[in-house]
Amino acid sequence: MRQKAALSWLMALFAAMVLAACGTESDNQPEDPAPGGEIIEGEVTSTIEETGNGTYRYTVKNDTQEAVTFNFTSGQRYDFTLTDEQGNEVFRMSSVSMYTQALGEEILRQGEELQYEIQVSEANLEPGTYTLEVWLTPTEGTTYPAKIEHTIE
Template identity: 80%
Template sequence: MKQKAVTSWFILIVALLMLASCGTESDNLPEDPDTGGEIIEGEVTSTIEEMDNGTYRYTVKNDTQELVTFNFTSGQRYDFTLTDEQGVEVFRMSSVSMYTQALGEENLSPGEELQYDIQVPAANLEPGTYTLEVWMTSTEGTNYPAEIEHIIE
């Protein structure tokens, strides 16, 4: 009789554990209608666009679901270069600029973006097509480069 009671308790415990383990997967996740219900993690992206003649807007956007933090060792947040058609760097902003020497950070929440307006100086360059490349100067991780043609007439 005692063995029958122990076996009954054992079967009851196993049955309860099996029932408890059913349905533990969350059904409350938001769905993305374009992917058939799967959630796709985005990424941090960078773009550059021409605003006016010689003025550009560099944008870094957080399309992830997490806070992104950029750490800096100075007041400089981005740098840019102009490269000629032969691939030779003819101008670098940081080579002619000074920045405060102070630690800093920029926090980018999900869906937010950082925007920097860039004025490309004349820099006594010959007429032609140049490549303008811009990137973040954070101390760690990806620097999120972006490039566009810059034409000097």
């Protein structure tokens, strides 16, 4: 009988300890990333800028509080097209390129950016103004397109 009472007492003590631990908070809380203790949530953005001589820089920047992972089915990370003033596609990079057939991923951590240099070939294009559109090619999710005018004289 004494063993039953001791066992019951021990089980009650264990249950009380488990219940007491359920409501406690950890002291290892991360520090607030922004002054004033306020978390400012941004977004993932994309831009394209001309760097000279038919070369452009396509940038995807992570201004969120979490890492963003892009999964790819090949070595291709982005694609781009040129469309003429009538909206007709006159060039697509992936139609003239080959890529390794290997799974891959890019992890874009908070505050980091991916940058790709793009060289636009003017071969076989008439002088005029074209729209250059660039986007990521992940297996799923947002592709973060960006557009800029490209002029051939």
